[in-house]
Amino acid sequence: MTTLAIKTEELSRDFGSIHAVDNLSIEVPHGSVFGFLGPNGAGKTTTIRLLLGLLQPSHGTAQVLGFDAIHQADEIRSRSGALLEHNGLYERLSAEHNLDFYGRIWQFPATERRARTRELLTHLGLWERRGEPVANWSRGMKQKLAMARALFHRPQLLFLDEPTSGLDPSAAARLRDDLENLVELEGVTVFLNTHNLAEAERLCQQIGIIRQGKLVANGSPNQIRAQAGNPQLEISGSGFSNTTIQELRAHPEVVSVSHHNSRLTIQLRNPIETAPLLTMLVQSGAQVEEVLKTQSSLEEVFLNLVDEGEQYPEGES
Ligand SMILES: Nc1ncnc2c1ncn2[C@@H]1O[C@H](COP(=O)(O)OP(=O)(O)OP(=O)(O)O)[C@@H](O)[C@H]1O
Numbered sequence: 001m002t003t004l005a006i007k008t009e010e011l012s013r014d015f016g017s018i019h020a021v022d023n024l025s026i027e028v029p030h031g032s033v034f035g036f037l038g039p040n041g042a043g044k045t046t047t048i049r050l051l052l053g054l055l056q057p058s059h060g061t062a063q064v065l066g067f068d069a070i071h072q073a074d075e076i077r078s079r080s081g082a083l084l085e086h087n088g089l090y091e092r093l094s095a096e097h098n099l100d101f102y103g104r105i106w107q108f109p110a111t112e113r114r115a116r117t118r119e120l121l122t123h124l125g126l127w128e129r130r131g132e133p134v135a136n137w138s139r140g141m142k143q144k145l146a147m148a149r150a151l152f153h154r155p156q157l158l159f160l161d162e163p164t165s166g167l168d169p170s171a172a173a174r175l176r177d178d179l180e181n182l183v184e185l186e187g188v189t190v191f192l193n194t195h196n197l198a199e200a201e202r203l204c205q206q207i208g209i210i211r212q213g214k215l216v217a218n219g220s221p222n223q224i225r226a227q228a229g230n231p232q233l234e235i236s237g238s239g240f241s242n243t244t245i246q247e248l249r250a251h252p253e254v255v256s257v258s259h260h261n262s263r264l265t266i267q268l269r270n271p272i273e274t275a276p277l278l279t280m281l282v283q284s285g286a287q288v289e290e291v292l293k294t295q296s297s298l299e300e301v302f303l304n305l306v307d308e309g310e311q312y313p314e315g316e317s
């Protein structure tokens with residue numbers, strides 16, 4: 001049993017002269033939420049289609065749930081749920097009948113279909129409205145139902161392609177809450193395409209940033225932020241002696257220290273617990289008035305990475 005839900009090696013797909021997915025190598029551990037971030041046309045949807053075996057790669061391989069995406073796509077699809085660009089709901093059917101219909105496709109017996117329908121609709125706060133035709137529902141409610149549909153057969157892996165796009169901020173936030181709860185409850189691994197950074201930061205343990213088919217960053221939100229520059233501490237106060245500054249410079253987590261007027265700027269290697277550094281300062285007799293921790297936001301990093309692509313379209317990352 002592999003500990004990886006997804007592993008791709010040099011996965012590539014061309015459409016004519018377009019490298020939609022270009023040498024993508026990623027690993028997604030079981031039980032995690034992986035956020036795949038990128039601007040329009042970056043290759044996010046194409047990647048999901050490759051992982052589900054709906055498209056053949058031009059080059060490279062993908063293992064999904066231990067199965068090969070080229071030769072064992074049926075095995076992958078029966079163990080995965082997907083909410084892609086179209087929600088796949090029948091507008092004229094009620095929520096209950098939509099789910100029941102999917103339950104039949106998955107050959108669940110009637111009692112189990114009813115139980116699962118009730119369970120999911122209750123979790124999503126939609127049980128009371130189960131009898132209404134879906135056509136009358138708001139977009140946010142439809143997306144929730146589509147998520148329930150994708151999870152109906154208790155898949156091990158859930159693919160979501162921009163699930164909150166087109167939702168207003170509060171509907172998007174509610175969907176995210178539900179997603180978070182369902183992931184926890186069902187223990188499902190999630191591959192989430194999004195261009196919403198707050199969403200990725202909120203939900204994902206690991207994020208990959210893709211631009212023009214290429215992976216330009218990969219790691220935890222903190223690791224990705226760290227790529228854009230070191231976190232920094234700005235300390236204002238008085239009594240910063242040369243000895244103290246030397247001591248700070250010798251600290252393994254400190255990259256540099258500069259001192260201007262009443263302000264110390266400390267560049268750190270990693271986002272660390274800063275209390276010990278402050279204690280060191282105070283014990284050496286410094287008066288600390290204000291401490292500011294600065295850290296690039298994921299958004300700054302994302303825009304930097306994506307802008308590099310705009311300026312140097314042929315450039316290597
Ligand atoms: N079936 C296809 N035929 C030709 N080109 C395609 C096809 N599917 C995707 N592409 C191209 O591949 C590139 C990646 O598209 P893809 O849909 O994967 O991007 P995306 O990251 O999902 O974008 P968005 O955020 O807009 O959904 C684009 O240039 C697109 O035009």
Ligand SMILES: [Mg+2]
Nearest residue numbers: 044045046161
């Ligand atoms: Mg897409």
